[in-house]
Amino acid sequence: MSTLNKPLQVAVVGHTNAGKTSLLRTLLELREFGEVDQRPSTTRSVLAQGVWLEGEQILSFYDTPGLESGSELYTEIEGYADAHRHDGPAQIRAFLQSPSAETIYAQEAKVLRQLLQSDAAFYVIDCRDPVLPKYQDELQLLTRCGKPMLPVLNYTASTPNREQDWREALARLNLHAVVAFDTVSPPEGGEKYLLQSLATVIPAAEPVLTKLLQQRRQERERRFIGGIHSIAELLFEVASYHIRVPHELPEHELKQAAARLQQRIREREQKTVQELLGRFAFLPEDAVTAHLDIRTGTWQDDLFEPETLKAWSKDTGFGVGAGAAAGAGVDLMVGGLSLGLATALGAAAGGLYQSWRHLGEKVKQRWRGERELGVDAATLATIAGRQLFLLQQLSRRGHAATEAVEVAVDHRLSREQFSAIEKVLRPVLTETPDIDREKVIRKLEVLLQESL
Amino acid sequence: MRFSRFELFWLAELQRQRDVSDADQQADRFRLTELDAKQGMTEQLLERARRSAERRKDTQHIGRWQQLRRLLTLIFALLAVALGIGATQAVLNQPQPISLLFAVSVLVVPNLIMLLLWALVAVRRNRPVGVTASGLQLLEWLQRSSQAHELGTAWLSHVQQQKLLQPLMAMLSNGFWLLIALSSWATLLLYLSFNDYAFHWATTILSEEQLHTFVRLAHYLPELLFGATLPELSAASAAANFDNTAGRWLSLTVVSYAVLPRAVIFSAAFLLFSLRCARMQLDLNAPGHVATVRAIEAAQRPTRNVDADSGREHESLTFRYASEGKGEVSLSLDFEADPNWRGDENYLGVVARQQDKKALLDRLDKEPAERLEVRIAGSLTPDRSSLRYLAALAARTRRLTVVLVKSAGTTYLKQWQELLEQHEVTYVDTE
Numbered sequence: 017m018s019t020l021n022k023p024l025q026v027a028v029v030g031h032t033n034a035g036k037t038s039l040l041r042t043l044l045e046l047r048e049f050g051e052v053d054q055r056p057s058t059t060r061s062v063l064a065q066g067v068w069l070e071g072e073q074i075l076s077f078y079d080t081p082g083l084e085s086g087s088e089l090y091t092e093i094e095g096y097a098d099a100h101r102h103d104g105p106a107q108i109r110a111f112l113q114s115p116s117a118e119t120i121y122a123q124e125a126k127v128l129r130q131l132l133q134s135d136a137a138f139y140v141i142d143c144r145d146p147v148l149p150k151y152q153d154e155l156q157l158l159t160r161c162g163k164p165m166l167p168v169l170n171y172t173a174s175t176p177n178r179e180q181d182w183r184e185a186l187a188r189l190n191l192h193a194v195v196a197f198d199t200v201s202p203p204e205g206g207e208k209y210l211l212q213s214l215a216t217v218i219p220a221a222e223p224v225l226t227k228l229l230q231q232r233r234q235e236r237e238r239r240f241i242g243g244i245h246s247i248a249e250l251l252f253e254v255a256s257y258h259i260r261v262p263h264e265l266p267e268h269e270l271k272q273a274a275a276r277l278q279q280r281i282r283e284r285e286q287k288t289v290q291e292l293l294g295r296f297a298f299l300p301e302d303a304v305t306a307h308l309d310i311r312t313g314t315w316q317d318d319l320f321e322p323e324t325l326k327a328w329s330k331d332t333g334f335g336v337g338a339g340a341a342a343g344a345g346v347d348l349m350v351g352g353l354s355l356g357l358a359t360a361l362g363a364a365a366g367g368l369y370q371s372w373r374h375l376g377e378k379v380k381q382r383w384r385g386e387r388e389l390g391v392d393a394a395t396l397a398t399i400a401g402r403q404l405f406l407l408q409q410l411s412r413r414g415h416a417a418t419e420a421v422e423v424a425v426d427h428r429l430s431r432e433q434f435s436a437i438e439k440v441l442r443p444v445l446t447e448t449p450d451i452d453r454e455k456v457i458r459k460l461e462v463l464l465q466e467s468l
Numbered sequence: 469m470r471f472s473r474f475e476l477f478w479l480a481e482l483q484r485q486r487d488v489s490d491a492d493q494q495a496d497r498f499r500l501t502e503l504d505a506k507q508g509m510t511e512q513l514l515e516r517a518r519r520s521a522e523r524r525k526d527t528q529h530i531g532r533w534q535q536l537r538r539l540l541t542l543i544f545a546l547l548a549v550a551l552g553i554g555a556t557q558a559v560l561n562q563p564q565p566i567s568l569l570f571a572v573s574v575l576v577v578p579n580l581i582m583l584l585l586w587a588l589v590a591v592r593r594n595r596p597v598g599v600t601a602s603g604l605q606l607l608e609w610l611q612r613s614s615q616a617h618e619l620g621t622a623w624l625s626h627v628q629q630q631k632l633l634q635p636l637m638a639m640l641s642n643g644f645w646l647l648i649a650l651s652s653w654a655t656l657l658l659y660l661s662f663n664d665y666a667f668h669w670a671t672t673i674l675s676e677e678q679l680h681t682f683v684r685l686a687h688y689l690p691e692l693l694f695g696a697t698l699p700e701l702s703a704a705s706a707a708a709n710f711d712n713t714a715g716r717w718l719s720l721t722v723v724s725y726a727v728l729p730r731a732v733i734f735s736a737a738f739l740l741f742s743l744r745c746a747r748m749q750l751d752l753n754a755p756g757h758v759a760t761v762r763a764i765e766a767a768q769r770p771t772r773n774v775d776a777d778s779g780r781e782h783e784s785l786t787f788r789y790a791s792e793g794k795g796e797v798s799l800s801l802d803f804e805a806d807p808n809w810r811g812d813e814n815y816l817g818v819v820a821r822q823q824d825k826k827a828l829l830d831r832l833d834k835e836p837a838e839r840l841e842v843r844i845a846g847s848l849t850p851d852r853s854s855l856r857y858l859a860a861l862a863a864r865t866r867r868l869t870v871v872l873v874k875s876a877g878t879t880y881l882k883q884w885q886e887l888l889e890q891h892e893v894t895y896v897d898t899e
Contacts, residue, residue, distance in 0.1 A: 033849035033880070049771060062775035068765075071508065078774065084851035087822040123852075126775045144877060145848060148802050149821045175877050176847075242753040249755075291488075294759045334589065341581045454594050454628060 030140035032082025035170040038199040038416030086154030104160030136164040143169040147185040164217035199416035247403040248460035250288040255444040296410040305423040332370040339366020401428035482622035483517040487756035500767040552651030565666035579726040638737035649726035667714035689724035790836040793866040798841035805845035805873040832864035840865035846879040870895040
């Protein structure tokens with residue numbers, strides 16, 4: 017499959033706190049990769065994580081400790097320049113043999129050792145920082161390892177943004193291929209540009225990286241479609257929630273019953289939130305949903321609700337037909353001895369059966385003096401809007417982001433946006449029997465996608 | 469217990485539903501490292517489902533489910549056979565000569581009506597109807613346990629997802645009617661072969677023309693498929709071999725309109741079912757599977773520590789101050805965050821380059837300062853190099869003060885403060 021004999025090894029290097037681990041979290045879509053903290057020297061070891069394509073490992077990313085003593089180390093390595101004139105890697109190797117590589121510069125030694133073993137490197141830059149001499153020293157040092165280096169400008173969405181200064185400084189070091197990639201909110205197509213740029217510095221990796229990009233695109237599409245499906249299932253299930261209570265129920269008990277329904281709805285919504293987070297490989301704490309305010313419900317006590325009657329008349333027609341046909345079969349099989357009685361009985365039984373299925377429960381309810389509380393359209397519109405908002409946020413969000421997505425109550429769908437969805441959910445809300453769940457969910461998926 | 473591929477996918481769906489309802493408990497029950505990483509993800513999920521089912525004793529329930537399914541199939545089959553025999557018996561027990569029109573109506577018409585109804589109602593339904601629905605309800609009722617209910621729900625979901633329900637329902641419905649047709653045809657053949665029956669064309673309400681049209685229509689397929697001879701409508705009793713021809717024609721009509729259509733549909737449904745069974749795939753994107761796939765990948769493709777922190781390299785900085793000093797010096801380390809900052813006559817400017825830093829240390833070596841003020845941009849991350857330099861400066865002054873210059877956006881003020889406090893260095897924040 018690949019033109020490479022072994023996985024492509026890419027080291028991620030840079031000054032401390034530049035966002036190396038964050039870049040890898042986003043690229044690997046692993047929210048729990050490494051440790052991210054604003055304190056310096058958070059990453060002290062070299063961590064390796066593979067990337068697989070069709071069961072074969074194609075890439076190894078190496079997260080390295082941050083460089084913190086670039087200028088001093090630059091001076092130190094200059095000491096080896098005479099012995100290894102015009103041979104950067106030899107100068108670095110000589111340094112790595114020295115005692116200081118085990119002590120004062122141990123952290124930097126890890127970076128350089130890994131870079132020497134890698135095929136290429138991403139040099140991560142916090143482009144909010146000015147171009148300081150110590151950073152330039154670091155870069156000079158890293159280029160001596162003789163490996164293709166791709167500068168990645170991180171935090172481009174933040175202020176101050178010194179992207180231009182950095183591009184000019186990098187150009188002076190002959191590093192012209194620079195990628196702007198905000199790890200918290202990756203730009204549209206950012207990953208593609210990053211991996212394509214990597215392919216330009218390592219042409220042999222181009223086929224596998226192209227395949228990887230395709231796979232990632234398909235995965236993103238699948239995740240999004242899966243998310244839409246989960247929201248459609250949520251709406252279907254919440255719409256089917258009903259609580260039956262006696263007509264003459266004291267006020268406080270009525271409130272308790274409504275509270276039970278509301279709690280059930282909230283729990284179901286939360287389940288979808290967690291499912292969406294999991295689908296996008298985020299952690300449970302990565303989304304905070306505002307308390308769903310369910311003020312009202314809908315009483316489903318109209319025996320002759322138009323939707324119910326419509327479905328009843330359709331199904332009863334079928335029931336009468338099917339019953340009559342089955343009865344006719346019996347009449348014929350007994351040689352007409354039954355005088356068409358089976359046909360008549362079959363038709364009656366079919367019609368009664370269908371009527372009972374549609375109206376039986378409601379008639380029973382009336383008989384017992386009960387009524388049913390179901391979810392109202394406004395709540396469903398809020399749930400749909402909130403979940404779609406979360407889905408959109410998660411599909412854009414980088415795995416380096418540490419602040420939770422806040423899903424507010426006002427992320428609801430408008431009446432116009434929700435009217436078509438409500439129409440599809442109507443049979444579920446009115447408890448029409450024999451609803452084709454899959455069909456309703458498919459319709460909901462289409463409408464949800466349209467409302468985005 | 470050895471499972472068929474169909475059963476394995478069924479178990480995988482059961483496991484998926486359990487993962488959706490209680491992921492934590494499922495994760496505790498099965499260690500993902502038990503799986504063989506060399507296998508594909510689908511195979512691993514199937515293996516996990518199989519082993520989990522064995523541990524939860526689901527295998528017993530599946531065995532019972534399958535036993536009952538076979539029993540119900542047998543009962544339905546016997547019922548179909550009985551109905552088929554009964555229908556033929558009803559026809560042949562009529563007073564002779566038997567009306568051919570009546571025989572065709574009894575042996576063929578109900579089958580065709582039900583075929584039409586099936587085509588109208590059930591063919592595209594993605595939920596159980598008819599015999600399938602009754603069979604499933606009966607299966608659940610016979611078992612009446614929560615695990616059996618779980619299995620039933622998973623079975624339905626599995627066949628719906630794999631698009632197996634329609635061919636399965638087609639097989640059951642058409643199989644049922646095929647058995648009725650076959651048994652009635654076999655009974656007809658048996659009785660006609662060894663008994664002497666008299667037939668005639670008889671009707672009371674149809675005109676001769678209408679009868680003629682109906683018979684011609686009915687004769688179309690038997691003639692086309694088997695080259696059957698139509699018992700003459702006129703002078704029926706005059707023909708010597710009329711009963712013989714009528715018997716043959718009746719049996720071929722049953723084959724053409726009852727047996728063959730059902731057999732063709734049954735075979736097509738069986739083929740489709742087998743084809744779809746062979747192409748079954750797990751939707752790794754489905755709720756439940758997504759999290760499991762991620763967990764398996766995390767377990768089998770862990771992050772490796774390839775160059776561990778030995779702990780030896782953590783340098784311990786000590787801030788020692790000069791015993792004497794003269795004058796005041798101030799500088800900005802690496803960068804001045806305040807563009808309007810001009811400083812006083814003691815301000816040395818920004819000290820960023822390594823040689824400038826060294827030059828300052830050399831100068832202070834010769835003449836330590838009484839007070840040294842270092843301005844540090846709070847937007848720059850602290851690093852070992854900066855702290856080391858601050859320690860070197862401290863050794864060359866009697867009093868070191870760090871001014872943390874605030875700026876807009878993300879800052880590392882808190883981190884600087886913590887580090888400076890740790891080394892007992894005096895600091896102030898700019899407002």
